[in-house]
Amino acid sequence: xxxxxxxxxxxxxxxxxxxxxxxxxxxxxxxxxxxxxxxxxxxxxxxxxxxxxxxxxxxxxxxxxxxxxxxxxxxxxxxxxxxxxxxxxxxxxxxxxxxxxxxxxxxxxxxxxxxxxxxxxxxxxxxxxxxxxxxxxxxxxxxxxxxxxxxxxxxxxxxxxxxxxxxxxxxxxxxxxxxxxxxxxxxxxxxxxxxxxxxxxx
Amino acid sequence: xxxxxxxxxxxxxxxxxxxxxxxxxxxxxxxxxxxxxxxxxxxxxxxxxxxxxxxxxxxxxxxxxxxxxxxxxxxxxxxxxxxxxxxxx
Amino acid sequence: xxxxxxxxxxxxxxxxxxxxxxxxxxxxxxxxxxxxxxxxxxxxxxxxxxxxxxxxxxxxxxxxxxxxxxxxxxxxxxxxxxxxxxxxxxxxxxxxxxxxxxxxxxxxxxxxxxxxxxxxxxxxxxxxxxxxxxxxxxxxxxxxxxxxxxxxxxxxxxxxxxxxxxxxxxxxxxxxxxxxxxxxxxxxxxxxxxxxxxxxxxxxxxxxxxxxxxxxxxxxxxxxxxxxxxxxxxxxxxxxxxxxxxxxxx
Numbered sequence: 001x002x003x004x005x006x007x008x009x010x011x012x013x014x015x016x017x018x019x020x021x022x023x024x025x026x027x028x029x030x031x032x033x034x035x036x037x038x039x040x041x042x043x044x045x046x047x048x049x050x051x052x053x054x055x056x057x058x059x060x061x062x063x064x065x066x067x068x069x070x071x072x073x074x075x076x077x078x079x080x081x082x083x084x085x086x087x088x089x090x091x092x093x094x095x096x097x098x099x100x101x102x103x104x105x106x107x108x109x110x111x112x113x114x115x116x117x118x119x120x121x122x123x124x125x126x127x128x129x130x131x132x133x134x135x136x137x138x139x140x141x142x143x144x145x146x147x148x149x150x151x152x153x154x155x156x157x158x159x160x161x162x163x164x165x166x167x168x169x170x171x172x173x174x175x176x177x178x179x180x181x182x183x184x185x186x187x188x189x190x191x192x193x194x195x196x197x198x199x200x201x202x
Numbered sequence: 203x204x205x206x207x208x209x210x211x212x213x214x215x216x217x218x219x220x221x222x223x224x225x226x227x228x229x230x231x232x233x234x235x236x237x238x239x240x241x242x243x244x245x246x247x248x249x250x251x252x253x254x255x256x257x258x259x260x261x262x263x264x265x266x267x268x269x270x271x272x273x274x275x276x277x278x279x280x281x282x283x284x285x286x287x288x289x290x291x
Numbered sequence: 292x293x294x295x296x297x298x299x300x301x302x303x304x305x306x307x308x309x310x311x312x313x314x315x316x317x318x319x320x321x322x323x324x325x326x327x328x329x330x331x332x333x334x335x336x337x338x339x340x341x342x343x344x345x346x347x348x349x350x351x352x353x354x355x356x357x358x359x360x361x362x363x364x365x366x367x368x369x370x371x372x373x374x375x376x377x378x379x380x381x382x383x384x385x386x387x388x389x390x391x392x393x394x395x396x397x398x399x400x401x402x403x404x405x406x407x408x409x410x411x412x413x414x415x416x417x418x419x420x421x422x423x424x425x426x427x428x429x430x431x432x433x434x435x436x437x438x439x440x441x442x443x444x445x446x447x448x449x450x451x452x453x454x455x456x457x458x459x460x461x462x463x464x465x466x467x468x469x470x471x472x473x474x475x476x477x478x479x480x481x482x483x484x485x486x487x488x489x490x491x492x493x494x495x496x497x498x499x500x501x502x503x504x505x506x507x508x509x510x511x512x513x514x515x516x517x518x519x520x521x522x523x524x525x526x527x528x529x530x531x532x533x534x535x536x537x538x539x540x541x
Contacts, residue, residue: 003342004305006390008383011347012375027347035249039204039260082250084347118262147206162250182250186267186274199269205511208535212352214396215338218301226399242399243533 017088021078023193026086033085034147037181041116041167045151050135052100054172055108060100064151067135070095075134077157079164080193092155094136097128097171108173112180113154116167120180122189123156123163125173132158135168160191160198206248210241213252216266217241220273223285230280234261254279303340303391304328308384309363314451318417319381320356320367325392328364331355333424334401334506334534337364337394341376351376354420354508354534355395358427364392367451369417400506400534402428404436408503411496412440413487413517415509416449418536422508423452426466430459436503439467441495443487443513445474469495487513489520499525504532511535 017028045064052060062070072095080086112122127133136155137144144150149166156163162182183189188197196202210226217225226242237258244263245255251267256279263279277283306323313319336354357365370381384390402425412422419442429438440460444450450470460468471483471491483491496502505526507517514533522528 003303003340003346003348004389004391005344006341006379007388009341009343009349009379011341011343011349013347034206036204036206036247037249037251037253038247038255038262039207181265182267185251185265185276186269186272187250199267199272200274206537207511208537209533211336211397211400211534212537215301215336215352215393218396219393220300222300224398226397240399242397 017086021088022086023080024196025198026080026084026193029085029087031085032087032090032148033081033083035081035083036147036166037119038117040146042146043116043151043167043169048151049169050100050152051170052104052173053170054111054174055106056173057105060104062100067095067152068137070099072137073134074138077155079157079161082160082162082187082191082198086193091140092134092136093138094134094152094155096131097133097135097154098131100135100171101125101129104173106173108175110174110177111171112174112178113163113165113168114170114172115165116169118181119165119167121154121163121165122174122178122180122183123159124177124190127156127159128171132156158192160188160193162187163191204247208246208248210244210246210254212248213246213254213266214241216252216268216273220275221285223287225285227286229284230263230277231282232256232259232261232263233279233281235259301393301396303393306364306390306392308386308388308390310386311384314367315449317449318367318369318451320365321380321384322357323364323366323390323392325364328362329395331359331364331395332398332401333358333428334421335395335397335424336421337366337392337396339366339376339380340391340393341379342391349376352396355424356420358424358431360428360431367417367420367423400508400532403504404428404432404434406436406503408437409497409501410436410438410503411505412438413505413507413509414440414442415487415513415517416444416536417451418507418509418513418534419451420508421534422506423456425506426456426459429466430464433464435465437465437467437497439469439495439497441469441471441487441492443471443473443509445472447472447475447477447480487517487520489523492517492520493524496521496524496526499527502526502530504530506532506534508534509536511537 013027078088134155137152154165154168247253254264265276267274306325310322353366356367
């Protein structure tokens, strides 16, 4: 039985977003919904670090102060959540992943982002480089809120937002693509919103 | 304690599309800490999918994702689930 | 009454609006006719699905307010200003309109007519809805299970089912209702006027040896504070049933 249409129901959607900015099946919103897979971690900054491990010549590690001392940039991007909302012109501040990977010798073609609380997500290394990804600690001109992933989250806006892992603590470089928390449970391994790659087999 | 957190009662509608046995009273043992609770009493987080977590140790018990037609279920976080066979009229 | 188990897998039912009536300034009760409804138990809920003309869908869970002896399904919905679904249900729906329901759902947070001892119901705001279904079932069955309802609301005018609770708790049926009004109280109010805390529970709850079951429903912080308070007073956690309502439901 096809779903019954409820007269007059529109939902909370903006109808005025330019269609070339909103991928297929998405709806623009002015909110910033909080989605979570677990309790919000609260790692004290003096215990926080970001590491690059796995298929690397040597382990790289930055403390919070060291991360914040790296060159950072302000960027404005559109973000697309697999639950169908898109938010345009979001403003972030962060360190480009290119800066962190600079000088690293690796044969790895993939990476798994790992996080406080145990969340993981996998991406091709190519999608983390070339100015496409950041470790971001600022949103909307303010420090990133814990419920949105603060102190720092991965930001990879060209893929569905589950790839922009909250509470990120590092990258593990891998030779093969290893499905992360959601990718191993139905979500697409790659997740390109413009090809609507939401689930396995899409 | 996260105000966003609900409990297994809110996951039951979707889970009852899979199980014929009643789900909220089904008890499971956490593969992390061994605690036994009914599904109705465990923690639920909703985002891209539903994540049921042990209310004692926060370990992931069950993950559920649906696209409206397929349902993906990972129950590795539960050692075993105790379900009551449906009783007839 | 059907047992705890469910026969067959749940699917979506068509539900047609029969009547809508206000309860408080922010809540309305909607009565639905649901062809093929299998009946339900007090405490169960339904998932509501709305589909827009272009296929956009939203889903929320609502507790069933009506007791099982009614043939129709009643939901009491609180209108959240920034909600996506609740303003549609309270402002837009008219008799004759159709939505989809999946249910009834739940076997853990349901009234137990065999409860051997006192039952303690604790409601925070709209958490009263499933507990009201229990109160109504209890009245319909002329149950003699000693039952006390502790109901936390912001103001007297926010109390849902206020008059009906007043009638049912007239002292003769073994139902006792204790209100606490946390924000403002009417002139001459001599009841509780603060949030439910352990001291309040100590005064109101049955003792651990008296208690058969406690049912706590409302927003997550409320439910957790009450459950923790009861455990701190010596209650067996296994006798405390909880159902959390969340901000995701709007």
